[in-house]
Amino acid sequence: xxxxxFQTHIQSLNxxxxxxxxxxxxxxxxxxxxxxxxxxxxxxxxxxxxxWENDSYTFLVLFFAALLANKQVILAPNRxxxxxxxxxxxxxxxxxxxxxxxxxxxxxxxxxxxxILDDAFLTQAQVYFYTSGSTGQPKKIPRTLRxxxxxxxGLDQSFDLGRDSIxxxxxxxxxxxxxxxxxxxxxxSGRSFYTMQLAFPEDVVAAQRKLKQLEQENYxxxxxALLKRWTSDVVLENCQYVYSxxxxxxxxxxxxxxxxxxxxxxSSETGGIAHxxxxxxxxxPFANVEIQVTEQEELGVKTNxxxxxxxxxxxxRAHAVDGTQTQSAFQLLGRLDRIVKLEEKRLxxxxxxxxxxxxxxxxxxxxxxxxxxHRQILACVAVLSDQARQMLAQGNKAHFVAQLKQQLTDKxxxxxxxxxxxxxxxxxxxxxxxxxxxxxxxxxxxxxxPVVLQQxxxxxxxxxxxxxxxELACFNGHFPSYPIYPGVGQIGFIQQFAKQVWxxxxxxxxxxxxxxxxxxxxxxxxELILVRKQHKVHFEMRSExxxxxxxxxxxxxxxxQDHCNISVVTGVEHVEL
Numbered sequence: 001x002x003x004x005x006f007q008t009h010i011q012s013l014n015x016x017x018x019x020x021x022x023x024x025x026x027x028x029x030x031x032x033x034x035x036x037x038x039x040x041x042x043x044x045x046x047x048x049x050x051x052w053e054n055d056s057y058t059f060l061v062l063f064f065a066a067l068l069a070n071k072q073v074i075l076a077p078n079r080x081x082x083x084x085x086x087x088x089x090x091x092x093x094x095x096x097x098x099x100x101x102x103x104x105x106x107x108x109x110x111x112x113x114x115x116i117l118d119d120a121f122l123t124q125a126q127v128y129f130y131t132s133g134s135t136g137q138p139k140k141i142p143r144t145l146r147x148x149x150x151x152x153x154g155l156d157q158s159f160d161l162g163r164d165s166i167x168x169x170x171x172x173x174x175x176x177x178x179x180x181x182x183x184x185x186x187x188x189s190g191r192s193f194y195t196m197q198l199a200f201p202e203d204v205v206a207a208q209r210k211l212k213q214l215e216q217e218n219y220x221x222x223x224x225a226l227l228k229r230w231t232s233d234v235v236l237e238n239c240q241y242v243y244s245x246x247x248x249x250x251x252x253x254x255x256x257x258x259x260x261x262x263x264x265x266x267s268s269e270t271g272g273i274a275h276x277x278x279x280x281x282x283x284x285p286f287a288n289v290e291i292q293v294t295e296q297e298e299l300g301v302k303t304n305x306x307x308x309x310x311x312x313x314x315x316x317r318a319h320a321v322d323g324t325q326t327q328s329a330f331q332l333l334g335r336l337d338r339i340v341k342l343e344e345k346r347l348x349x350x351x352x353x354x355x356x357x358x359x360x361x362x363x364x365x366x367x368x369x370x371x372x373x374h375r376q377i378l379a380c381v382a383v384l385s386d387q388a389r390q391m392l393a394q395g396n397k398a399h400f401v402a403q404l405k406q407q408l409t410d411k412x413x414x415x416x417x418x419x420x421x422x423x424x425x426x427x428x429x430x431x432x433x434x435x436x437x438x439x440x441x442x443x444x445x446x447x448x449x450p451v452v453l454q455q456x457x458x459x460x461x462x463x464x465x466x467x468x469x470x471e472l473a474c475f476n477g478h479f480p481s482y483p484i485y486p487g488v489g490q491i492g493f494i495q496q497f498a499k500q501v502w503x504x505x506x507x508x509x510x511x512x513x514x515x516x517x518x519x520x521x522x523x524x525x526x527e528l529i530l531v532r533k534q535h536k537v538h539f540e541m542r543s544e545x546x547x548x549x550x551x552x553x554x555x556x557x558x559x560x561q562d563h564c565n566i567s568v569v570t571g572v573e574h575v576e577l
Contacts, residue, residue, distance in 0.1 A: 224433065
């Protein structure tokens with residue numbers, strides 16, 4: 001077993017980080033930069049800083065530099081403008097590389113050869129994780145570096161990864177899953193990570209072929225959203241394991257990959273709980289995790305890597321194989337919070353979904369309660385088979401829905417059959433590959449902007465996969481017999497998305513080279529790419545075949561800190577008047 005501790009490899013000349021061009025950064029060089037940044041960061045006034053960096057190496061440097069400088073680190077789930085303003089109102093700003101002064105005296109506070117990452121430091125080093133916010137307002141979850149190292153040590157004991165195995169990730173290091181598997185596990189165990197975050201199965205294999213010349217094995221950290229797009233002709237190379245977390249892996253995905261897929265169950269509150277390697281297998285707790293199942297069938301977790309030393313109850317329904325042992329394997333039965341009461345009747349949304357999925361036309365679905373005329377009704381967002389989707393686009397939605405409901409009458413009682421339906425090419429997911437439940441709720445309200453199915457951010461570029469359901473308000477009356485999505489509406493949501501991605505974009509005051517080259521009709525699935533250069537944002541929307549629209553938007557820039565200062569002054573003046 002490897003000696004798994006951050007302290008162990010501080011002076012190592014072995015490779016920690018492998019860049020896209022295969023240039024390498026050693027452990028000792030990494031810790032030298034960390035010490036330089038810590039010396040600068042310790043002079044900053046605030047006690048808390050938010051951290052969001054696209055580059056994994058830069059992120060890891062600032063992460064440890066801030067903790068060494070005795071700052072608390074908040075790992076933001078994104079860097080959209082609303083969150084940046086919310087944090088700035090609390091005096092919390094995003095951390096970036098600090099200028100390093102030339103004087104040798106400036107580095108006396110920290111030097112790699114003098115670093116002591118002992119229990120005292122690990123226990124006081126405080127990190128806050130945001131939950132995804134997919135079921136409500138995001139929560140901040142505190143974890144110490146000691147707890148994170150405990151989890152890394154548990155992972156190292158649970159999997160027989162090669163001593164020189166390289167971490168390759170399609171998930172973000174901003175999320176606890178990516179942080180642990182991609183960055184902290186290599187840092188504590190002497191392994192390496194490939195800095196690029198990859199977007200597609202083909203990108204993973206291309207990276208593996210590039211890394212092949214280093215003659216080292218690798219492991220892939222991925223998500224159900226990407227793995228379900230895998231095909232058998234995309235063959236993994238030099239790969240020991242593929243890890244999947246963030247949601248349930250769909251059954252039938254494993255045969256498409258030539259390496260084992262290890263599903264990891266966990267949460268921001270508990271950290272990793274258990275793992276399995278088959279679709280219907282029981283879950284095996286990690287070595288340092290105890291579990292119990294209450295009389296109400298709720299799964300409880302106790303581990304030295306969770307944010308609390310006490311038992312944490314997860315809201316998951318479970319069944320332990322023997323019902324007594326705290327190290328028992330267990331079966332998941334769904335979520336307790338998905339038991340709802342409708343017209344005095346208790347219904348399981350999970351059970352309803354399972355019945356809907358038995359229909360030939362439905363590939364994936366999500367049921368939810370919505371408010372309609374001051375009462376709750378059951379609704380469903382469904383992904384159809386290709387044949388059924390084509391029938392829907394060419395026919396009448398009301399007739400199609402009536403057929404689905406009729407097929408369900410033998411499977412569900414009347415009250416459990418969804419009243420309202422929306423159909424998408426895939427269920428929308430957030431940047432952490434979790435179901436975007438806010439987006440699905442919004443489908444049943446008046447909506448102008450298209451649905452964001454997926455989104456990715458990389459440096460000064462953002463990529464969205466969008467879908468245009470026929471219920472969008474912009475289709476109404478434009479035109480009645482041949483609905484199309486108007487150009488002014490396209491410019492509107494492009495501005496909105498750009499300002500969400502880059503917090504310093506204030507308002508759009510001009511356009512350049514606008515071209516609308518083809519129509520966007522109901523059911524269209526479109527790729528939107530935004531590329532920023534200073535105050536200009538170039539956009540391009542494409543279908544599978546060709547470009548639909550392109551151009552540049554010109555924005556006025558405003559820093560978040562200036563925005564907050566202006567808001568405060570305006571508020572004071574209003575009171576005085």
